[in-house]
Amino acid sequence: MHIDLAKKKSGWHKAAGALVFGLLAACGAHAAVGMTELPPRGEDGPVTLYYPSAAPERPVQLGAFTLALAPDAPPQPGNGRLVVISHGSGGSPVVHSDLARALVQAGFVVALPEHRGDHFGDTRDAGPESWKRRPQEVSRAIDAVAADARFGPLLQVDRVGVYGMSAGGHTALTLAGGHWSPAEFQRQCAAHLDQDFQSCVGLITSLHGNWLDGLKRWVAQAVLRRYFGSDTAWYGHTDPRIAAIVAGVPAAADFDMATLAHPVVPLALVTAPGDQWLHPRFHSDRVLQACAGACVHLANPPGAGHGSLLSPLPPGLTGLEGSLLNDPPGFDRGQMRAVDQQIVGWFQQWLLK
Structure with a gap:
């Protein structure tokens, strides 16, 4: 399929043994990064895949970004595990490509479903309407990858990882067993x-x-009040195939925090102390307090803002969008490579048992 992208309580925090970790980290370490797209199915959008390949990389222009990739190249066997990334509101597969590359170089296949009505080309359903659909879209993305003739034979989808950032972090918390309500969103x-x-x-x-x-x-x-206050239902969705989750700067104010006290799978959080869009006090800090001892605070890079978890960061952001997403003054973006490796290590620990 041609690319078209212009567009889990004790012990969870213990690292895997050094020897095992080293062997796992070496898996697929020298693979090139292939990229392809699974076509839309039903009402779902396309699913972008990053994966190990033996084909050579070349510069590929994707909107405002130029990435070194092997487009539509044949996949090669990696570690046999899948990680799904849920993008933020108005997001795209490209702005998580650095994390995807780190995961691919450790042998993972990475899938990024385009969330209907809340992606870079269409934000009409951003917020609770999209939040209701997103977890099921992740489950169907797993189905789509498993059914693909090229990738299904290379993967075991009984232990899948999920990473989500911002609104994608909301998706990740839902998949970790959290229940949320539009009326709670309005109340907060x-x-x-x-x-x-x-x-x-x-x-x-x-x-x-x-x-x-x-x-x-x-x-x-x-x-x-008009659009959210009357919807008092509590929404949730889990998938038995999902075995480890990382939530990055998650939208979380609308969750019943009691439902996150004991996540159904190993859960880690990546936070940003300078987040001006989803202030930690009302979002990630509340989750960490709720699941203390049952989840892991994986990373809190000094000086990071909300958009610091986007990598690469979209260029030329101005106005309100720029003030919320551009790196705060003095932020060392180079430290995000270590954050990506911490995320990779989390999934190696829990998916490669």
Whole structure:
């Protein structure tokens, strides 16, 4: 399929033995990174795959990005395990390609489903409407990869990893056994609108400390009550094939934290102390408090902002989007390579048993 992308309590924190870890890290370490796309199925969008290949890489232009890849190349056997990445709101497969490369070089196949109504080309369902669908989309992406004639024979999908960032982190927490509610989203926003404004309204507007802020608050609360306050259902979805999860800067204010106290699989979090979009106080910190002793705080890179987990970071971001996603001043982006390796190590520990 031609690429078209212009567009788990004790002991969880213990690392695998050094010798075993070294052997696992070497698996697939010299493979080139292939990339291809599985076509849409039903209402689901395409699924982008990164995978080990023996074919040579070449520069590939994907929108504003140039990546070294082996496009549509034949896959070669890796470690036989799959990791699914759930992108954030308005996201794409490209902005997680550095993590995908690190995973492929450790032998994993990496799948990124395009979340319907909440990707770079269409954000009409960003928020709770997309959050309801995303976990099932991850399950169906596993189905699609397992059914593919090229990749199915190379993989065992009884132990799959999931990484999710931002809204994808919300997906990851749901798959870890968390239950959330649109009405809880509205309630949290009613209680903490000013302090967590961008989580509640997204990129539509921001507060500037002037007379218009009162109108913005009124409109935001009215919209949140109308569209989310009446939906008091609690949503959840797990998949027995998923055996380890990492949630990066997750949207989490709308979860019943009791449901995350004992995750159904090994759960790790990557956080960002400078996150101005999903303030840790209302999101990742609450999860870490809820699952203390039953989850792992895998990484908290100093100075990182929300978009620091995107790699590569989209170039030329300006305005509100830029202020929320661009790296904070003085942030050392080079440290994210070590974060990627910590994520790889987490999946090696739990998927390669």
